[in-house]
Amino acid sequence: MIFIARQKRKGTDVKSHKDAYQLIVDAIDAGVYAPGDRLVESELADRFRVSRTPIREALQRLETQSMLTRDGRSLIVASLDHNQLAELYEVRAELEGLAAQLAAQHATHEEIHVLYDMIASDRKIIDDPNRLSRANRRFHNQIHLASRNRYLIRQLEMVHRSMALLTSTSLAVDGRGEMALNEHEDIVKAIELRDGEAANKALKKHLSFAFETRLKIDAGEV
Amino acid sequence: MIFIARQKRKGTDVKSHKDAYQLIVDAIDAGVYAPGDRLVESELADRFRVSRTPIREALQRLETQSMLTRDGRSLIVASLDHNQLAELYEVRAELEGLAAQLAAQHATHEEIHVLYDMIASDRKIIDDPNRLSRANRRFHNQIHLASRNRYLIRQLEMVHRSMALLTSTSLAVDGRGEMALNEHEDIVKAIELRDGEAANKALKKHLSFAFETRLKIDAGEV
DNA sequence: GCGTCTAGAGTTGTATCCATAATATCTGAA
DNA sequence: TTCAGATATTATGGATACAACTCTAGACGC
Numbered sequence: 115m116i117f118i119a120r121q122k123r124k125g126t127d128v129k130s131h132k133d134a135y136q137l138i139v140d141a142i143d144a145g146v147y148a149p150g151d152r153l154v155e156s157e158l159a160d161r162f163r164v165s166r167t168p169i170r171e172a173l174q175r176l177e178t179q180s181m182l183t184r185d186g187r188s189l190i191v192a193s194l195d196h197n198q199l200a201e202l203y204e205v206r207a208e209l210e211g212l213a214a215q216l217a218a219q220h221a222t223h224e225e226i227h228v229l230y231d232m233i234a235s236d237r238k239i240i241d242d243p244n245r246l247s248r249a250n251r252r253f254h255n256q257i258h259l260a261s262r263n264r265y266l267i268r269q270l271e272m273v274h275r276s277m278a279l280l281t282s283t284s285l286a287v288d289g290r291g292e293m294a295l296n297e298h299e300d301i302v303k304a305i306e307l308r309d310g311e312a313a314n315k316a317l318k319k320h321l322s323f324a325f326e327t328r329l330k331i332d333a334g335e336v
Numbered sequence: 337m338i339f340i341a342r343q344k345r346k347g348t349d350v351k352s353h354k355d356a357y358q359l360i361v362d363a364i365d366a367g368v369y370a371p372g373d374r375l376v377e378s379e380l381a382d383r384f385r386v387s388r389t390p391i392r393e394a395l396q397r398l399e400t401q402s403m404l405t406r407d408g409r410s411l412i413v414a415s416l417d418h419n420q421l422a423e424l425y426e427v428r429a430e431l432e433g434l435a436a437q438l439a440a441q442h443a444t445h446e447e448i449h450v451l452y453d454m455i456a457s458d459r460k461i462i463d464d465p466n467r468l469s470r471a472n473r474r475f476h477n478q479i480h481l482a483s484r485n486r487y488l489i490r491q492l493e494m495v496h497r498s499m500a501l502l503t504s505t506s507l508a509v510d511g512r513g514e515m516a517l518n519e520h521e522d523i524v525k526a527i528e529l530r531d532g533e534a535a536n537k538a539l540k541k542h543l544s545f546a547f548e549t550r551l552k553i554d555a556g557e558v
Numbered sequence: 559g560c561g562t563c564t565a566g567a568g569t570t571g572t573a574t575c576c577a578t579a580a581t582a583t584c585t586g587a588a
Numbered sequence: 589t590t591c592a593g594a595t596a597t598t599a600t601g602g603a604t605a606c607a608a609c610t611c612t613a614g615a616c617g618c
Contacts, residue, residue, distance in 0.1 A: 386572075
């Protein structure tokens with residue numbers, strides 16, 4: 115009985131309102147809508163075979179998360195100019211640094227073990243930038259969770275959602291993958307030693323390198 | 337012409353969608369709906385004389401900002417338990433500290449002057465906790481703006497919105513107002529000296545005291 | 559030929575309707 | 589008296605209809 119109810123519930127949820135949201139996010143991720151593109155409600159409604167109501171709700175959610183911005187009356191996919199990118203990295207470094215620091219305090223042995231395992235298995239896909247990028251996200255997410263701070267986790271989710279607007283991954287640059295994994299190792303070591311400050315610094319340094327790499331990409335150097 | 341257009345624009349914005357959202361936020365601020373209360377769409381629609389559609393959109397926005405949480409199918413005003421409060425302050429201290437640090441780098445002389453002016457005029461309302469609380473918010477907001485980081489400003493807006501769920505103000509405690517203004521002065525001095533690190537520390541310390549005060553309030557000590 | 563005004567198309571915002579799911583109440587039986 | 593089941597009421601989610609506003613294109617006047 116309960117089982118049936120939950121099945122049904124899940125069914126409606128997927129079909130109903132989380133869906134439109136996720137469908138739009140996926141479409142943006144897949145590059146169907148690029149930064150700067152205008153999102154027309156009726157078009158999205160047609161594409162996803164739902165009415166405008168759930169679409170509107172999804173769009174509003176995305177707007178509050180600054181994945182979309184208003185251009186006059188209509189909504190466009192947000193794009194990050196140079197300044198915004200710098201601002202985003204500044205906030206991200208601070209929040210991720212805090213997460214690492216807290217993780218050093220709260221991570222269980224099992225969590226630390228999982229982090230080491232992740233690095234080990236990531237070394238095997240070091241030549242596949244896309245898979246490595248997803249693995250990188252899981253790694254950082256694991257640290258967020260270890261912080262035991264739900265607010266922080268939420269805020270970092272938002273930051274990463276904004277980062278999703280960036281098409282390329284800095285891990286595609288030659289040698290960056292290897293470097294990033296070594297930096298990951300430094301971070302986990304600091305967490306294992308329960309040295310919050312070192313973990314904070316290590317993560318900030320890691321993001322600093324990542325930001326530098328991205329700047330080089332944008333400058334067309336690579 | 338441009339002027340007229342902007343007037344019209346402003347008119348629609350205010351009348352249309354920001355409205356329901358702001359009305360609900362105000363109602364929560366005013367204590368019409370307390371944490372834990374259930375928000376019924378049709379009731380809100382009646383109260384604000386609009387249809388359920390804008391209400392629904394506003395509620396979704398508020399949910400994504402975690403001012404509301406789901407209880408089964410319906411939405412209730414979020415409440416902060418002890419742990420959540422601690423988590424919130426942890427994140428807030430980090431972000432506000434960053435804002436102060438950046439403000440030390442970017443604030444113009446005029447902005448610094450305004451901050452000093454604010455402290456001076458706040459001393460005149462030191463015995464009116466409610467007015468002082470609003471003034472306090474303006475002060476912090478001014479520092480956020482001086483950081484010149486729009487992402488940070490947005491994130492801090494969210495944090496403060498969550499703080500709005502706390503009914504009482506820690507500034508009502510005897511002597512806390514005086515103390516807080518002195519701490520404000522320390523912060524602005526550090527900003528004036530362009531000492532980012534000192535500004536960061538001063539703001540973190542300020543929030544640390546505020547948090548302590550709140551804990552005492554919640555513990556019923558005051 | 560250029561500028562302005564008007565008309566129309568398209569898009570967003572609001573209201574209402576309908577269906578489904580959840581909850582509460584009432585009744586009957588143990 | 590209490591528990592269980594059924595029914596009725598109520599709230600939410602989705603669809604559609606309607607209104608208001610904006611932007612563009614075309615025509616007319618200067």
